[in-house]
Amino acid sequence: MAENYMELKVLSDSKNEAFARNVVAAFCVELNPTVDQIDDIKTAVSEAVTNCVVHGYAKGEPGEITIKAHIQNATLHIEVSDSGVGIADISEALQPYFTTRPDEERSGMGFTVMETFMDSLEVTSDPRVGTTVRMTKCLG
Amino acid sequence: MIDHKLVGSTLYIGIRGELDENSAKGIRQRLDELTEAPGMEKAVFELSELTFMDSTGIGVLLGRYNKLKARGVPIFIANPRGNIDRVLTLSGIYGIMPKIEYSHGKR
Numbered sequence: 001m002a003e004n005y006m007e008l009k010v011l012s013d014s015k016n017e018a019f020a021r022n023v024v025a026a027f028c029v030e031l032n033p034t035v036d037q038i039d040d041i042k043t044a045v046s047e048a049v050t051n052c053v054v055h056g057y058a059k060g061e062p063g064e065i066t067i068k069a070h071i072q073n074a075t076l077h078i079e080v081s082d083s084g085v086g087i088a089d090i091s092e093a094l095q096p097y098f099t100t101r102p103d104e105e106r107s108g109m110g111f112t113v114m115e116t117f118m119d120s121l122e123v124t125s126d127p128r129v130g131t132t133v134r135m136t137k138c139l140g
Numbered sequence: 141m142i143d144h145k146l147v148g149s150t151l152y153i154g155i156r157g158e159l160d161e162n163s164a165k166g167i168r169q170r171l172d173e174l175t176e177a178p179g180m181e182k183a184v185f186e187l188s189e190l191t192f193m194d195s196t197g198i199g200v201l202l203g204r205y206n207k208l209k210a211r212g213v214p215i216f217i218a219n220p221r222g223n224i225d226r227v228l229t230l231s232g233i234y235g236i237m238p239k240i241e242y243s244h245g246k247r
Binding site (some may be wrong): 060 | 194226
């Protein structure tokens with residue numbers, strides 16, 4: 001059965017969002033995804049990477065984002081992680097429309113989009129080690 | 141990235157390309173400049189050439205809604221592509237910025 005993996009490390013900067021989502025989209029092409037599935041994956045990856053850029057690191061602090069993707073049979077596993085400040089309350093962060101930055105016109109819909117567009121979403125966070133988002137999508 | 145035309149008292153704004161955290165600042169600024177136009181009674185954001193948008197775009201649209209609402213100017217969203225339509229639908233934004241079909245007088 002098909003198995004493949006990739007890992008990408010980028011500077012935590014919004015200019016890398018399009019790069020990261022396009023890399024993951026290109027990586028999963030071997031599973032023959034539909035256009036809609038590719039769009040779902042790009043959007044979910046963009047949300048996860050944006051979270052790292054906007055919330056992962058203290059303002060002005062440089063940081064790194066790691067994007068891993070793994071194909072196992074017909075399932076795409078994606079992991080997006082930072083080594084930043086962590087999420088104080090994950091269940092609160094997962095609520096639709098919850099944002100810690102309402103003053104910046106943020107919708108608070110990032111995790112809701114990931115959850116809706118992917119088949120599974122798991123968020124782990126520790127203030128000492130950062131935040132990791134794991135998502136899967138079956139492309140069979 | 142953005143073009144516009146005023147037809148009567150309706151301002152049509154076409155947003156092209158990709159709307160994410162990286163492009164949001166410039167797009168937000170341009171939308172605010174354009175929607176300051178005097179005499180405008182209605183704004184239509186035409187999205188047929190917007191190829192990507194994540195939830196950052198929802199924040200940008202909501203921000204413009206709040207600004208124009210204060211002036212009593214409604215905003216409509218026209219012709220979003222499938223992927224963007226799904227994000228917009230999920231956010232519930234059509235409840236305050238209705239979706240319309242806009243075909244006449246393409247830009």
